[in-house]
Amino acid sequence: MRRLFGQEQIEAPCTVEIEHSAYSLHAHVEIDGEIGMKPGDEVIVHDAPTDVPFGECLVVRRTVTIIRAGLLKRVSTRLASNFELNQLFEVSFSERTKL
Numbered sequence: 001m002r003r004l005f006g007q008e009q010i011e012a013p014c015t016v017e018i019e020h021s022a023y024s025l026h027a028h029v030e031i032d033g034e035i036g037m038k039p040g041d042e043v044i045v046h047d048a049p050t051d052v053p054f055g056e057c058l059v060v061r062r063t064v065t066i067i068r069a070g071l072l073k074r075v076s077t078r079l080a081s082n083f084e085l086n087q088l089f090e091v092s093f094s095e096r097t098k099l
Contacts, residue, residue, distance in 0.1 A: 018028050
């Protein structure tokens with residue numbers, strides 16, 4: 001049953017990098033160790049900073065909880081991602097009229 005529905009939890013240390021500047025606005029989480037993420041897995045960062053002043057980059061060490069997806073969630077996530085990826089390819093080229 002557990003493989004079908006998942007819910008295995010793994011705790012791991014991680015590095016969180018958040019930058020808020022004129023050049024970049026991003027947040028990256030790098031998990032320590034050889035923990036392979038798979039479709040449908042969830043990651044919860046504990047005590048992550050949420051506010052970085054403009055012009056600064058913040059790098060902190062935190063802990064994450066990884067909740068492994070079961071077989072059903074993994075398959076449904078794979079199917080949904082294929083449909084969402086195909087939506088990116090729906091591009092239309094239409095002739096514009098000159099004003």
